[in-house]
Amino acid sequence: MDFKLSAANKMIQKTAKEFCEREIPKIDAAMAEAHDYPSDLMQTFAKARMLGMTIPKEYGGLGSSNLNCVLMCEEFGKTGSTSFLPLIMNISVAETIHHYGNEEQKKKFLPPLCDGTAWATTAFTEPATGSDPTMLQTTAEPDGDFFVLNGAKRFISMANKPGYGIFYCKDLSCTDPRKNCTAFIVDKTSPGMTFSGHYEFMGLDNADTCDVFLKDVRVPKENILGVQGKGFNILLRWIAGERIQQAASMVGGGQACLDESMKYAKERQVGGQPMAYMQGFYWMFAEMKMKIEACRMLVYKTVALQDEGERFEVDSAGLKVFVTPMMQDVARMALQTHGSYGYSKEYKVEKLFRMAMHAGVVASSTEINKTIVGMALLMS
Ligand SMILES: Cc1cc2nc3c(=O)[nH]c(=O)nc-3n(C[C@H](O)[C@H](O)[C@H](O)COP(=O)(O)OP(=O)(O)OC[C@H]3O[C@@H](n4cnc5c(N)ncnc54)[C@H](O)[C@@H]3O)c2cc1C
Incomplete structure (x- = not known):
């Protein structure tokens, strides 16, 4: 049992601390003015070599550890800024695609999440539930080589930013009602997607969280993540x-x-x-x-x-x-x-x-x- 951080871990801590001291006040000031994340935020993280922490280098990541990611989160937490929420979302969604995705999906979706050109999103919560997959009402209906998505997602962070989201839907091609939640990788600029304005919260100032409305959004079948029906x-x-x-x-x-x-x-x-x-x-x-x-x-x-x-x-x-x-x-x-x-x-x-x-x-x-x-x- 070793309770000591390595020299490499301490270097990550130091780099994150310096980044927070140097960049966060500027980012927070821009956010307070725009009531939104700066459009170049992900590029700022990419330049600081913070994106794709746990993703292997062959897909554009840093091949680092989850511990290093957590040390970075601790430093960001000290600032009280919400600006690192998109960073964590990109890192965690990339890790999920790396864990469950096939080779084509990894090659297609990981590099943009690691180089800051794409903003990641996770979309599970709906007006009826944020906890129970059997209550999902957003449907995915097969149509040739596509699935057609219809419904509404609630409280979705970074939903209206360009990039990819993992959307959890009720898959109408699954017959077992207890195993019909399928995860789809969705391009958030797809036709048929519209967004509400931002929610105002007690904390997390200027975080970008809104509702997403899906009207006949066509997603290629090859964008199913993992096993169909096992999205939960x-x-x-x-x-x-x-x-x-x-x-x-x-x-x-x-x-x-x-x-x-x-x-x-x-x-x-x-x-x-x-x-x-x-x-x-x-x-x-x-x-x-x-x-x-x-x-x-x-x-x-x-x-x-x-x-x-x-x-x-x-x-x-x-x-x-x-x-x-x-x-x-x-x-x-x-x-x-x-x-x-x-x-x-x-x-x-x-x-x-x-x-x-x-x-x-x-x-x-x-x-x-x-x-x-x-x-x-x-x-x-
Ligand atoms: C700032 C912010 C950002 C968010 N970002 C995202 C996002 O990016 N993507 C996303 O999908 N969602 C997001 N959410 C939504 C959030 O994750 C959900 O609101 C949360 O999971 C709770 O769901 P709910 O509000 O529908 O509560 P419900 O599921 O309706 O639950 C209501 C209450 O009942 C309790 N409860 C529910 N089921 C049980 C049970 N079986 N046993 C005991 N108690 C139970 C809950 O603990 C809760 O206290 C965000 C929310 C906020 C505030």
């Missing part, structure tokens, strides 16, 4: 990886909460001395530190399973159940430390607090994750 398994594995990256970014957010709180407490005077000298704050910071460190270790342990090729779906569900309330609590303590200033948008902890609140409901909710862990326990 693909979604579950994608979400499992996403949960680890999300947990890592939350740990980064928690660390930023602690750093900001200690800085504030050292400067803010109470009773003629810095607030930091009051014992109540020692205890608060100690508690924050212990929570962050426990979560960080669990993130590294879970990503090690992924890198070793072990099953990690259940562990990653448990990871998110553990990390989410821990980091939300750390964010609450940071806000409390700052007093009313913490409630003001002038201070970074306000943004970090709002950001921390999304994790229990997005990309598999706490209840669904507990169900995954509980069922695995009882079936073992």
Whole structure:
């Protein structure tokens, strides 16, 4: 058991930290003005050699590890910026296509996801459900060499950006109603696709999430990803990886909460001395530190399973159940430390607090994750 990061891991951390310090303020300023991601965002990530992290070099990737990806997410999490969500989406969708795709699909779809010319999307959620594949109402009907897609997808991130999305649909050519969810790789510029405006959320400022309407969208049969009717398994594995990256970014957010709180407490005077000298704050910071460190270790342990090729779906569900309330609590303590200033948008902890609140409901909710862990326990 080795708890140390290698020199190469530390280099990734350092590079990501420097990138965040140099680029994120500029990107966030552009996002605040446009209420959207900058159109050249993916090129910025590509130039910084951050896309296609885990994809082999022959398909345009970096051939790096999931651990390195997670270390990068931790650094991005410290910024409180939402600008890295498209980066994670490109990395995780590329990894999914690499895992399930055939050789033609890998050659066609991976290079644009790695060089920043395509924005990736995952489209599962619909107005009727974000958790239950048997409730999907977007249909895929065979027609010669194509499938014709009709329906609506809800809360889809980066849906209206050019590139590819993995769309999960009710496949009308599958007879078993419990095994009829098929995953399709869809060109998001296809005729018949339209989009709503952006949703405004409590946190994740200026993130681009909208509804997608599909009207007779024709997708070639060769774009079916993995086995027909088994799309939900693909979604579950994608979400499992996403949960680890999300947990890592939350740990980064928690660390930023602690750093900001200690800085504030050292400067803010109470009773003629810095607030930091009051014992109540020692205890608060100690508690924050212990929570962050426990979560960080669990993130590294879970990503090690992924890198070793072990099953990690259940562990990653448990990871998110553990990390989410821990980091939300750390964010609450940071806000409390700052007093009313913490409630003001002038201070970074306000943004970090709002950001921390999304994790229990997005990309598999706490209840669904507990169900995954509980069922695995009882079936073992
Ligand atoms: C910022 C943001 C970005 C998003 N991006 C995407 C995206 O890119 N792609 C995408 O497909 N979706 C996306 N979503 C949607 C999100 O993943 C879903 O909203 C989420 O999975 C929950 O689905 P739901 O809201 O339909 O809740 P429901 O599935 O309707 O669940 C409602 C409540 O019931 C609970 N529940 C549901 N089933 C069970 C059960 N069996 N046992 C116990 N409790 C249960 C849930 O935990 C939840 O608390 C995004 C959402 C947000 C807010």
